[in-house]
Amino acid sequence: MKELRLMKGNEAIAEAAIRCGCDGYFGYPITPQSEILEHLMKEKPYENTGMVVLQAESEVASINMVYGGASVGKKVMTTSSSPGISLMQEGLSYISGAELPALVVNVVRGGPGLGTIQPSQADYFQTVKGGGHGDYRLITLAPASVQEMYDFVELGFDLAFKYRAPVMILTDGIIGQVMEKVVVDDYKPRWTEEYIAKTYPWAATGKTKLRERNIVTSLYLESARQEQLNKTLQAKYKVVEENEIRYETFQCEDAEYLLVAYGSSARICQKVLQLARAEGIKVGLIRPITLWPYPTKIIHEVGTKMKGILSVEMNAGQMIEDVKLAVECKVPVKHYGRFGGIVPTPSEILDALKTL
Amino acid sequence: MTKEEIIKPENLVYKKTPVLTNNVMHYCPGCGHGLIHRLIAEVIEEMDIQDKSIGVAPVGCAVLAYNYFNVDCIQAAHGRAPALATAINRLYPEHFVFTYQGDGDLAAIGTAETIHACNRGENIVMFFVNNGIYGMTGGQMAPTTLKDMKTSTSPYGRDLNIMGNPLKITELIAQLPGAVYVTRQAVYTPALARKCKKAIRKAFENIKLKQGTSFVEIVSNCNSGWKLPPVKSNEWLEQNMLLFYPLGDLKINN
Numbered sequence: 188m189k190e191l192r193l194m195k196g197n198e199a200i201a202e203a204a205i206r207c208g209c210d211g212y213f214g215y216p217i218t219p220q221s222e223i224l225e226h227l228m229k230e231k232p233y234e235n236t237g238m239v240v241l242q243a244e245s246e247v248a249s250i251n252m253v254y255g256g257a258s259v260g261k262k263v264m265t266t267s268s269s270p271g272i273s274l275m276q277e278g279l280s281y282i283s284g285a286e287l288p289a290l291v292v293n294v295v296r297g298g299p300g301l302g303t304i305q306p307s308q309a310d311y312f313q314t315v316k317g318g319g320h321g322d323y324r325l326i327t328l329a330p331a332s333v334q335e336m337y338d339f340v341e342l343g344f345d346l347a348f349k350y351r352a353p354v355m356i357l358t359d360g361i362i363g364q365v366m367e368k369v370v371v372d373d374y375k376p377r378w379t380e381e382y383i384a385k386t387y388p389w390a391a392t393g394k395t396k397l398r399e400r401n402i403v404t405s406l407y408l409e410s411a412r413q414e415q416l417n418k419t420l421q422a423k424y425k426v427v428e429e430n431e432i433r434y435e436t437f438q439c440e441d442a443e444y445l446l447v448a449y450g451s452s453a454r455i456c457q458k459v460l461q462l463a464r465a466e467g468i469k470v471g472l473i474r475p476i477t478l479w480p481y482p483t484k485i486i487h488e489v490g491t492k493m494k495g496i497l498s499v500e501m502n503a504g505q506m507i508e509d510v511k512l513a514v515e516c517k518v519p520v521k522h523y524g525r526f527g528g529i530v531p532t533p534s535e536i537l538d539a540l541k542t543l
Numbered sequence: 544m545t546k547e548e549i550i551k552p553e554n555l556v557y558k559k560t561p562v563l564t565n566n567v568m569h570y571c572p573g574c575g576h577g578l579i580h581r582l583i584a585e586v587i588e589e590m591d592i593q594d595k596s597i598g599v600a601p602v603g604c605a606v607l608a609y610n611y612f613n614v615d616c617i618q619a620a621h622g623r624a625p626a627l628a629t630a631i632n633r634l635y636p637e638h639f640v641f642t643y644q645g646d647g648d649l650a651a652i653g654t655a656e657t658i659h660a661c662n663r664g665e666n667i668v669m670f671f672v673n674n675g676i677y678g679m680t681g682g683q684m685a686p687t688t689l690k691d692m693k694t695s696t697s698p699y700g701r702d703l704n705i706m707g708n709p710l711k712i713t714e715l716i717a718q719l720p721g722a723v724y725v726t727r728q729a730v731y732t733p734a735l736a737r738k739c740k741k742a743i744r745k746a747f748e749n750i751k752l753k754q755g756t757s758f759v760e761i762v763s764n765c766n767s768g769w770k771l772p773p774v775k776s777n778e779w780l781e782q783n784m785l786l787f788y789p790l791g792d793l794k795i796n797n
Contacts, residue, residue, distance in 0.1 A: 243659075247626075248629075252627065253630070254623070255626065256633075258617040263634075278620060393594045393638060403618065404618035406607075
C-alpha cells in the first residue's frame, strides 16, 4: 500500500533502496549525504528484506564493493558527495567497461578540492562528459524534488539492468537536505538467486555444470577485441539516446525567452517564471531530467524560436555548452550561476534574464 | 605396449584437474604461479565446490588468472580485489570467494582494502603471491622487495634510507582479530607444494566454518624479474626471501 511520508531527500534515497528490493548498499560518510547510510543503519533492512548495508573503509572500497556486487547480478548501490565521487571514477570506468548495472548517487557540494559542504552543481562535466578514463557514458538522472529522489532509485536500477550500465543520480545538497512529502511504495521482494542466474546469464554466480564459466572483465589485451567492446558500448549508448531522454517543459508555448536548468536550479527557476511573467516577460523553462542522454532535440525545437536563452546552473557554466550545441549557436545563450556553495535567488536570475 | 594399453584408467597416476582450463598459461617458464593455480584448482575439485566458487583476479601477473581457473571469475581494479570479494561474500554467503593477488596489488596500492577486509573478518580466502617484485610491468621495486635487492626502479639495490623498508604485511594481518588463519607457504619443492596444498585446503574449509578471513601467503619466485634461471631463482628465494619471510603458520584457528 502506498504511504505518505515527510522526509529528507537523502532519507528518501535510503527508503527507496530498501523498498525497491535493493540487495546491497556500500558507502562511506561524507556531508551532505551521510543521512543515507545513517537511515539505512537505523532501519536495519538486513533484518527484514535481507539487504546488505556496509560502511566501507573508503569511497574507493565502496565503488569496488559495488563492482563486486554488480558482477554477481545483485542490485547494488553507493552514494557519496563530490570529493568521494572523484575517488570513485576509476571504479565507474571499470563498471562501464565490464558492462555491469549499478546505481551511484552524487549529492553534490561545492568544489574544487575539499570545497564546501554547501550545495552546488559543479560536477556536471565530471558526470556527463566522463570523469573516469576511456570512452564511456553515465546515464544521469537529475531529481528536482524529494519525491524524484525516491522515484529515481527504482528507475535508476531499472535502467542500469536494462542497459547493463552504471546509472548516476546527480543531485545536490539542497535536494538531499530539504524535507518534503513523499509517496512511498510497498516493499518489493528482492530477487532470488535462481531468478538472477536465469535472468542475468552473464552474472558470475558460480559455474554450474550446465554452462561455461562466466568472466567479468574490462581487459582485452588484443586491440581488435577492445575496439569491439568500444563499438558495443557506443551502440548501446545510441539506443539509450534514442529511448531514455527525459525532460519537463514549463510555459514554453508563448515564450520569447527560455531558461534551461536542472535539479535545484530548476526549482528556483519556476519561481523566476512567476516573477518574470508578472512583469510581462514571456519566459519558459526546460528542465532536463536526464543530463545524459541530454534533451538536445527539444531544446533545439523550442530554443531556436527564442530571442535569448539563459542556462542557470550552480557552477561557473558547464551545461551551457550542451545548450549551445543544442541550438547550434543560432540564438544568444548566456549563463547565470553562483558557485562555491552559494544558491542564487530568483531575483538575481530575473536580473540576469533581463540582460538577454 | 600400444598407446591404447597405456591409457587405461587403471594406469592413471595423474591428471589435470577440470577446475583448470586447457588454456596455455602466459606465465614465464619456471614461475610459481602455474603451480599455485593448480593447487588451488585441485582443492576446489577435491572439495567439490566448483559451482560455488567465485575467484577475484588482481592487476599484475595474475591479471589473466580467469583464463585458467575454470570457475566464475571477476577481474578487479588494481588492489581492490578484497573489496569485490567482501561484497560477493556478503551477497552470496554460501559461496566460496577467493582473491588471488600479488605483492604490489595486495601490499601497496590495495593495503587499505586488504587490512579492512581481514579486520572485518570477511569469510573469504586471500591468496597472496609474494615474489618481491612487479613482474607484469617489467620488474620494478615492490613493497616486499628485499634490502639491497636490484630491480628496474632500484637499479643499485633497495636503499632503505631512500626507498623505505620491505613490508611484512602477513605479520601485520596476523594481528587482526578478523583474520583467523594466517600462513606463509612456498611451492619450490614437491614437499613444500604438498604442504601448501594442505594450507589451501584448510583455508577453503574455513569458509564452511564461517569464522573469518583466511590469508595464505605464498613466497614465490620471479626468474624473469630477478634475472635468474628458474633453478637459480629458487635457490635465491630460499637463501634470501625466506630469511626475511620465514615459512610457517602465523595464526591458526581451532
